[in-house]
Amino acid sequence: MQRELGRVIEQVSKEKGLDPSLVIEAVEEAMKSAARKTYGADLDIEAKYNEKTGVVDVYNVKTVVAEVEDSDREISLQEARDTLDPEAQIGDELLIKLDPSPFGRIAAQAAKQNIVQKVRDYERAMIYDEFKELHNTIQSGIVMRFERRNLIVQLRPNVDAILPADQQIPRERYRQGDRIRALITHVDESARGPQIVLSRTDPELVRKLFEQEVPEVYEGIVEIKDVVREPGGRAKIAVVSHDSDVDPVGACVGMRGSRVQAVVQELRGERIDIVPWTPDETEFVCRALSPAKVSRVVVDEEAHAMEVVVPDDQLSLAIGRKGQNVRLASKLTGWKLDVHGESDYERRQRESRRSLRRVQGLGDLRAELLLADGYKSAAELAASDPEVIAAVIDGTPEEAAEFIRAAADAAESERIEKMVLRVVRAISEAAAALMPEPEEATDTGEDAEAGAEESEAASEEGGAEAAAEDPA
Incomplete structure (x- = not known):
């Protein structure tokens, strides 16, 4: 029995990944709770696990006093010297060992529940502390089940995380058992244990993927200034090199595009534009609108806006599909951008010039x-x-x-x-709408034949008249 308790403590410690001292503390607390239920809640109870014997000794703590007022917590000096410690002095605290055999079934059951609850609390606290340190990192897991369009992902045995529906890349589909990589965005404490929230749409995911794929980014030689994205469609990252010998764009692209393609593949084909950062804001805007070429930029400092003019054949390229390119460029640079083609800009200039004149x-x-x-x-x-x-x-x-x-x-x-x-x-539009439509002349076959016959008869009569008039 004594050795069995030691084995249980050791086994629980290994299974839950807990320090044995925490399990021992849970057992001691459980024994104290059982003793209070048996001997009374007013007693000052202490419990100590004896590693040599493998048992938990339970004690009633009493203070040595000259005159006893509370028999549950105090003992007279004479009694203390006669029964416990011949050298006892007033004010000393003495431990009186209690017999655990009277602990009833209810007390034992309560002790068991206490141990289970304590171990669970320690395990949750350990998981919370561990994953709190992993905040803003990419973790891999297995899709376990679906709950109202949310994915429940197992990061490790007995540790689940949630990937909310609004944090999933549009058009991505998963099945139970699929492996998935996502960014830990939140680790919160709750009554049910740590709540770990994942994301596949957070711009920080792109940054962390480049840190994994590009050694220069991981080492800080190349810095990713900012990341903006429309998940599943397109992303733009601004990069700058702190070493004049290292090209930031080339480092991120890699040999034959191997590095950037690894990130694109992880994001299921999301297009990534790598923009070299510069402190010149006008030049940065021009670079952010790539691959379009910019002809002219008009800056409005008060409105923090720029009017960007591009060649007419580059307008659709600058705006992008459904305005995606200019929208991402605006987010990346922090400027409100208004893009026009050259012909439209010239027309607007003529109108403005005419108005001012x-x-x-x-x-x-x-x-x-x-x-x-x-x-x-x-x-x-x-x-x-x-x-x-x-x-x-x-x-x-x-x-x-x-x-x-x-x-x-x-x-x-x-x-x-x-x-x-x-x-x-x-x-004019109203008059045009009210005008009746012109009737189309349509002859039937009979009308056409009648017309032909009349025409033929008329020609014959004309010929006869001409012959009658001819004296020959």
């Missing part, structure tokens, strides 16, 4: 200065501050105020003209 007294030179500063219409000029306009056109605030008043008149005239054009267009 309608401002009385402004002149072509001032109009061009305002246009270069980002003013695109008389309405924008009318809503501006005189001092700001004065600085742009190199004039006085009084002149600027006069131009702003004239711009308000011009903007009102434009508004009325546009309204009239809309009304005229609407009337």
Whole structure:
């Protein structure tokens, strides 16, 4: 029996991966609980596991006092010296060994439940501490089951994680038993144990995959500045090298694209654009829109926006499928991007120039200065501050105020003209819709024959008349 308890402690420690001292502590707590149920809850109980004998000794702790007031926790000096320790002094704490044989079935069952609960709590705490350290790392597991479109993934025996539906790459499909790699994004404590949440859509997954595939990234020679992605479709990463001899893009691509292809394969074909980072924000925007070539960039610092002009044949390439390329470039650079083709940009410039030139007294030179500063219409000029306009056109605030008043008149005239054009267009469309459709002339076969006969008779009559008139 004594050796059996030691074997149980050793076996539980190995199976659960726990330190034996934790299992011993659970057994001691269980014995203390059983003793209180048997001898009373008011006693001060201590339990100690004896490794030599393999048993848990249970004691009642009593304090030596001159006059006993609480017999459950105190003992007189005389009694202590007579029965326990001849050298006992007032204030000493003495251990009185209790007989565990009176522990009843209920107490034993409670002790067993206590041990199981304690071991489970220790195991959960150990799992939580372990996986808390693994936060933001890629882990591999096996798909065990499906719960409301969520995947339950076994990371190791008795440790499950959840891959929520919104963290799965669109169009990815898994079956029970499939192996899966995902990023640990959350490790939370709960009443049921540690809650481990995985993700396949987090941009950090791309960063960690490159760290595994590219030694230069892992060692910090090449730094991934930022990652943006639309899971399952496309991703963009900004990279920079801290070593002038190392090309950051080439390091990430690898020999014949082997490194980047390994990442693409793990992400089930997600396209990855590797963009060399630069502190020049305009140049960075141009690079982020690759593979499209940029012709011109107009920066609006106040709105933190850029108007990007590309050749007409590059417009669809710059925008991307359903706007994906420009959307990812905007996220990567942190700038609001407005992409136009060259012909559309020139048309808009002509309209803006025409609108500004309608401002009385402004002149072509001032109009061009305002246009270069980002003013695109008389309405924008009318809503501006005189001092700001004065600085742009190199004039006085009084002149600027006069131009702003004239711009308000011009903007009102434009508004009325546009309204009239809309009304005229609407009337034209309504009139066209109300006009009856022209009837098509369709002759039946009988009508055609009758017409032919009439024509033939007429020709015969004409010939007879001509013959009658001829004297010959």
